[in-house]
Amino acid sequence: MASAMFSMASAKSFTSSVARANYQGKLCSxxxxxxxxxxxxxxxxxxxxxxxxxxGGVTMTVAVNVSRxxxxxxxxxxxxxxxxxxxxxxxxxxxxxLGVGAYRTEELxxxxxxxxxxxxxxxxxxGDNKEYLPIEGLAAFNRATAELLLGADNPVIKxxxxxxxxxxSGTGSLRLAAAFIQRYFPDAKVLISSPTWGNHKNIFxxxxxxxxxxxYYDPKTVGLDFDGMISDIKAAPNGSxxxxxxxxxxxTGIDPTSEQWEIIADVIQEKNHxxxxxxxxxxxxxxxxxEDASSVRLFVSRGMELFVAQSYSKNLGLYAERxxxxxxxxxxxxxxxxxxxxxxxxxxxxxxxxxxxxxxIVANVVGDPALFSExxxxxxxxxxxxxxxxxxxxxxxxxxxxxxxDWSFILKQIGMFSFxxxxxxQSDNMTNKWHVYMxxxxxxxxxxLSLSKCEYLADAIIDSYHNVN
Ligand code: KET
Numbered sequence: 168m169a170s171a172m173f174s175m176a177s178a179k180s181f182t183s184s185v186a187r188a189n190y191q192g193k194l195c196s197x198x199x200x201x202x203x204x205x206x207x208x209x210x211x212x213x214x215x216x217x218x219x220x221x222x223g224g225v226t227m228t229v230a231v232n233v234s235r236x237x238x239x240x241x242x243x244x245x246x247x248x249x250x251x252x253x254x255x256x257x258x259x260x261x262x263x264x265l266g267v268g269a270y271r272t273e274e275l276x277x278x279x280x281x282x283x284x285x286x287x288x289x290x291x292x293x294g295d296n297k298e299y300l301p302i303e304g305l306a307a308f309n310r311a312t313a314e315l316l317l318g319a320d321n322p323v324i325k326x327x328x329x330x331x332x333x334x335x336s337g338t339g340s341l342r343l344a345a346a347f348i349q350r351y352f353p354d355a356k357v358l359i360s361s362p363t364w365g366n367h368k369n370i371f372x373x374x375x376x377x378x379x380x381x382x383y384y385d386p387k388t389v390g391l392d393f394d395g396m397i398s399d400i401k402a403a404p405n406g407s408x409x410x411x412x413x414x415x416x417x418x419t420g421i422d423p424t425s426e427q428w429e430i431i432a433d434v435i436q437e438k439n440h441x442x443x444x445x446x447x448x449x450x451x452x453x454x455x456x457x458e459d460a461s462s463v464r465l466f467v468s469r470g471m472e473l474f475v476a477q478s479y480s481k482n483l484g485l486y487a488e489r490x491x492x493x494x495x496x497x498x499x500x501x502x503x504x505x506x507x508x509x510x511x512x513x514x515x516x517x518x519x520x521x522x523x524x525x526x527x528i529v530a531n532v533v534g535d536p537a538l539f540s541e542x543x544x545x546x547x548x549x550x551x552x553x554x555x556x557x558x559x560x561x562x563x564x565x566x567x568x569x570x571x572x573d574w575s576f577i578l579k580q581i582g583m584f585s586f587x588x589x590x591x592x593q594s595d596n597m598t599n600k601w602h603v604y605m606x607x608x609x610x611x612x613x614x615x616l617s618l619s620k621c622e623y624l625a626d627a628i629i630d631s632y633h634n635v636n
Contacts, residue, residue, distance in 0.1 A: 245365075247266060247267055247268075250267065251266055251604075253598070254604040257602055259602040261601070262602040262603075263602065263615065263620055263624065264615050265604060265612045265613075267615075268417065268584060268612045268614060269481075269615065270481065270553075271615050271616075273552065277484075278484055279484060280542065282532050282545060283483060283485065283532070286527070286528045286531035286532050286538060287528065290528075295527060297523065300333070301520060302514050303331075303507065303514075304333020304521045304526055305526035307527075308490075308526035308527070309331040309332070311530050311534060312333075312492045312494070313492075315456060315460075316446065316475060317467060317496075318457065318460070318464060323496055327503060327504075329495070330494065330497060330504070330510060331492055331494045332510045333490070333492050334476065334477075334491045334521065335491070335518065336478050336479070336488075336489040337446075337447045337477065337480060338366060340478070340492055340493040341370050341476045343514060344474050345370050345374035346517070347493075347495075347506075347509065347510055348374070348408060351509070352406075355404075355406055356378055356379060357371055357376055357378040357410055358408065359410045360380065361383050361384065362383070362419065362608060363383075364417045364418065364445070367445075381396050381400055383396055383419065384421065384586070389588060391421050391422075391427070393423070393427055397430065400431070400435065400438065400440065401434055401437075403438065405438050405439045405440070407438070407441075409440050411431070411445070411462070413447075413448075413462050414452040414453070414459040414462060414581075415447075415448035415459070417447070417610075418586050420581050420582050420583075421579070421581075422452065422462075425465075428461075429465070432471070436471060443474040443476075444473065444475040445476050446463060446475055446478070447476075447477075447480065448582050449477070450482040450550070451546070451583060454546060454547040454550035455543075456543065456546070471496075472502075473496050474496075475493070475494040475496070476491065478491040485525045488524055489521075489525065490521075490522070490525030490529060495510070553582075553614055556616045556618055558578065559621040560577060560613070560621045560624060561574055561575065564628060567626065567629055568625075570633065583614040584610050585611050585613055586610055588632075589605075589632060591608075592635050593635045594607045595607070596630070596635045597628070600627075600631075601623075601630070603624060
């Protein structure tokens with residue numbers, strides 16, 4: 168017992184005794200020598216108070232400094248965001264952070280888009296206020312985000328069949344949709360790809376939505392296990408939710424072809440499943456906003472009802488603004504109105520209403536033709552830089568690795584990441600020996616790599632691949 172506190176001034180005169188402590192919810196006895204006690208009498212420090220009858224006829228009140236949180240275990244570091252924490256603590260000058268999917272410049276510095284700065288200046292000039300937003304978010308943002316996703320001319324927008332609610336970026340939007348599923352489809356499960364972005368499982372677990380996996384990645388071909396995917400989606404109970412990455416699948420960087428998307432849509436329709444798209448990289452896969460939304464638009468054009476969670480972390484670099492949206496495309500405007508009302512009802516006790524700053528930035532950029540076209544060029548530039556380091560890494564690996572291993576899978580993958588195929592021990596070697604920080608599933612973020620570091624990274628990968636089992 169490290170310390171104990173007496174709650175009454177006269178306690179100083181006590182010299183002995185037995186205190187009772189409430190430890191992990193149970194009463195237990197503890198013997199201690201009062202002379203060793205830290206005499207702290209401030210009431211605010213007292214967290215466990217007991218009145219003990221002293222045999223000498225004096226009543227004392229003893230406080231024992233045992234935390235109520237003894238039963239709380241230490242959570243492991245987050246598999247993705249924890250990597251950045253470890254990176255910060257490393258003092259080696261060669262260190263590289265390829266963990267989190269966050270865009271860096273060629274100088275490996277964070278990047279604030281010019282269009283974001285321009286939009287922020289406009290907001291300052293206008294003197295926009297900081298009043299609460301409505302629960303569903305900023306109307307101009309909700310309109311802009313649905314149009315960006317579906318295309319401004321999409322009939323479902325004109326027919327008011329889209330329930331859009333501003334969310335706390337991609338994660339918060341997924342979480343809100345998961346809460347909706349839990350409330351209105353309590354018997355349904357969600358199918359998620361194997362592998363997937365690490366946080367998907369946490370989101371559905373916390374929302375108490377059961378999930379299972381469908382095959383997606385085939386390590387033998389380092390490509391899509393399309394047959395496995397289709398048969399797992401077919402085998403799931405009718406009316407399941409199928410979580411799909413709209414583009415730039417994380418972590419594999421492998422997307423279905425447009426022919427394969429058609430077949431996936433066929434099977435989902437046959438099974439009466441509900442597609443649930445996670446669109447976190449629109450514009451980042453191909454450099455084109457429209458092309459990267461084509462998977463979602465295909466399902467919509469077939470008249471299906473579906474969920475889409477959107478994020479502006481990557482494509483507008485608004486990571487810390489937490490701006491995104493949930494869109495539910497419904498078969499009637501009446502259903503959309505009801506769904507929206509219930510999404511609002513779920514949001515209100517969770518976070519009340521969303522933050523305004525990022526929403527205004529998106530609305531300003533998308534709503535102004537000049538800023539919109541500048542954004543597209545900046546996005547193309549960012550996507551282009553990632554493609555150029557992807558190519559350079561492939562060239563360095565192919566030149567340096569004399570084993571004849573085919574590294575061309577790196578060129579076939581798209582988006583921010585490369586799924587290297589390195590296992591956990593090999594990924595540990597990348598970090599421990601080479602100071603290359605990455606997730607333990609073998610994913611590297613090419614958005615955190617510069618052309619000048621490709622050679623060093625190739626050496627690290629070759630060493631880890633060939634010398635570690
Ligand atoms: N979906 C996917 C597929 C995704 O990769 C991310 C983020 C998100 C949603 C959520 O992003 P948000 O900032 O909440 O809009 N992925 C990167 C960052 C993270 O793990 O939070 C990553 O994989 O590195």
